[in-house]
Amino acid sequence: MKTNRLLPIFSLSIGLVLSGAALDASAQQSGAMANGQMNMSATKMDMPAQAGGTPSASTQAFEQNAANMMKNMSAPPYTGDADADFVAHMIPHHQGAVDQAKVEIKYGKDPKMKALAKNIIKAQEEEIAYMKRWQVKHHKKM
Numbered sequence: 001m002k003t004n005r006l007l008p009i010f011s012l013s014i015g016l017v018l019s020g021a022a023l024d025a026s027a028q029q030s031g032a033m034a035n036g037q038m039n040m041s042a043t044k045m046d047m048p049a050q051a052g053g054t055p056s057a058s059t060q061a062f063e064q065n066a067a068n069m070m071k072n073m074s075a076p077p078y079t080g081d082a083d084a085d086f087v088a089h090m091i092p093h094h095q096g097a098v099d100q101a102k103v104e105i106k107y108g109k110d111p112k113m114k115a116l117a118k119n120i121i122k123a124q125e126e127e128i129a130y131m132k133r134w135q136v137k138h139h140k141k142m
Contacts, residue, residue: 058107062100069096084140087131094124094131 072092101117
């Protein structure tokens with residue numbers, strides 16, 4: 001009889017401990033973001049690696065794409081022309097979305113996520129083309 005009463009208490013205790021640990025980790029990450037200390041390595045949670053400690057091919061592709069996007073977004077100089085600066089920095093941002101969606105299509109399993117990725121590619125490529133046309137028309141190519 002005592003065992004039957006202790007099981008719910010034990011389960012509740014475990015749940016509280018685990019949720020407290022999750023909140024603690026979340027607070028640490030939020031604190032790092034608030035202090036401006038967030039970087040690419042801080043965003044990596046302890047993701048399981050494949051045997052041998054190597055990240056999966058999809059993880060490697062996602063990380064490489066993210067690094068390329070950040071590099072390409074910071075490449076154009078800011079000119080003070082808000083419209084030109086917006087377009088110059090959004091093109092690589094959108095291209096990063098296209099590149100990430102291609103990784104999902106290649107490695108993803110969920111048909112709904114793969115369909116979403118295809119929609120993202122279509123929409124982002126249309127917007128990239130629009131922004132490039134705008135740059136040409138307004139002589140704002142950087």
